[in-house]
Amino acid sequence: EAQVTQNPRYLITVTGKKLTVTCSQNMNHEYMSWYRQDPGLGLRQIYYSMNVEVTDKGDVPEGYKVSRKEKRNFPLILESPSPNQTSLYFCASSLRGLGSYEQYFGPGTRLTVT
Amino acid sequence: AQSVTQPDIHITVSEGASLELRCNYSYGATPYLFWYVQSPGQGLQLLLKYFSGDTLVQGIKGFEAEFKRSQSSFNLRKPSVHWSDAAEYFCAVGLYNFNKFYFGSGTKLNVKP
Numbered sequence: 001e002a003q004v005t006q007n008p009r010y011l012i013t014v015t016g017k018k019l020t021v022t023c024s025q026n027m028n029h030e031y032m033s034w035y036r037q038d039p040g041l042g043l044r045q046i047y048y049s050m051n052v053e054v055t056d057k058g059d060v061p062e063g064y065k066v067s068r069k070e071k072r073n074f075p076l077i078l079e080s081p082s083p084n085q086t087s088l089y090f091c092a093s094s095l096r097g098l099g100s101y102e103q104y105f106g107p108g109t110r111l112t113v114t
Numbered sequence: 115a116q117s118v119t120q121p122d123i124h125i126t127v128s129e130g131a132s133l134e135l136r137c138n139y140s141y142g143a144t145p146y147l148f149w150y151v152q153s154p155g156q157g158l159q160l161l162l163k164y165f166s167g168d169t170l171v172q173g174i175k176g177f178e179a180e181f182k183r184s185q186s187s188f189n190l191r192k193p194s195v196h197w198s199d200a201a202e203y204f205c206a207v208g209l210y211n212f213n214k215f216y217f218g219s220g221t222k223l224n225v226k227p
Contacts, residue, residue: 004157033215040123042204043158043217050213058214090157097213102148105157 002027004106006091012112013081021076021109023091029104031097032074033058034066036087037108043090049074050097081113118207120218127195128226135190135221137205146208147188149179152220153201161203164188175199200225 004025013019025032033048035058045058049068063085065077074093078085089109094101119138127133139145146165150158162173169181179190188205205218 031213035217040219042118042120042219043206045215048213056213059216092158101208102160102163103158103215105150105159107157 002104004091004093004104006089006106006109008109009107010110012114014114015082016080018077018079019081019111020078021089021091021111023074023076023106024072025074025091025093025104026072027093027095027104028071029093029095030071031094031101031103032068033092033103034064034074034076035090035092036060036085037090038087046076046089048097078111081111083113085111086113087111118205118216118218120203120205120221122221123219124222124224126224126226129197130194133190133192133195133199133223135203135205135223137188137190137218138186139188139205139207139216140186141207141209144183146210147179147181148206148208149173149177149188149190150204150206150217151175151201152204158204161190195223195225197225197227199223 007022030051034046035043037043044060047066049055091106092103094103117140148163149161152158164181202220202222207216
């Protein structure tokens with residue numbers, strides 16, 4: 001089944017404790033992206049990747065890191081999480097970037113930072 | 115500034131009634147336009163998309179949307195709403211030159227029996 005998977009689905013952590021949220025897709029998509037969803041703000045793009053070893057900032061990259069060493073995986077790293085990073089996070093992938101392709105979304109990761 | 119606006123935060127309609135959800139964007143050129151739906155506790159699913167050509171596009175689940183360049187709008191419509199349509203709907207814009215996507219703040223749809 002074609003899908004985007006994220007782990008963990010729920011995470012409660014404390015300020016400053018490094019964490020990684022994994023994202024994997026099995027559709028051989030070139031483009032992958034991370035979003036955060038906050039009430040009243042919709043989804044905001046954190047980082048995206050056009051292909052392996054090619055990443056770039058979205059609208060809200062501060063406090064986050066990403067890497068794309070393999071085509072299928074695109075982990076999101078929070079090296080020193082803070083309470084304002086409490087949010088619902090979505091990973092997405094599409095065949096190509098360039099703004100024209102449908103994105104397929106993972107189920108989301110709900111992160112709470114205390 | 116670039117933006118996607120969904121002016122209605124909540125909308126309630128009766129089952130069987132028609133529906134229109136509004137979306138306006140602010141960009142220099144015609145972007146790629148999408149509508150996604152998010153059911154409670156779920157990820158996002160694509161309803162329909164517009165790239166070029168016919169300005170009235172058909173999507174899944176009986177939804178359609180019309181692109182109006184003069185109004186910078188891409189409103190979503192459905193002639194007869196079903197209770198299962200209750201969800202949150204997001205308008206999104208893709209920009210060719212920047213490989214980025216921008217989402218509106220969403221409209222929550224409630225359906226009355």
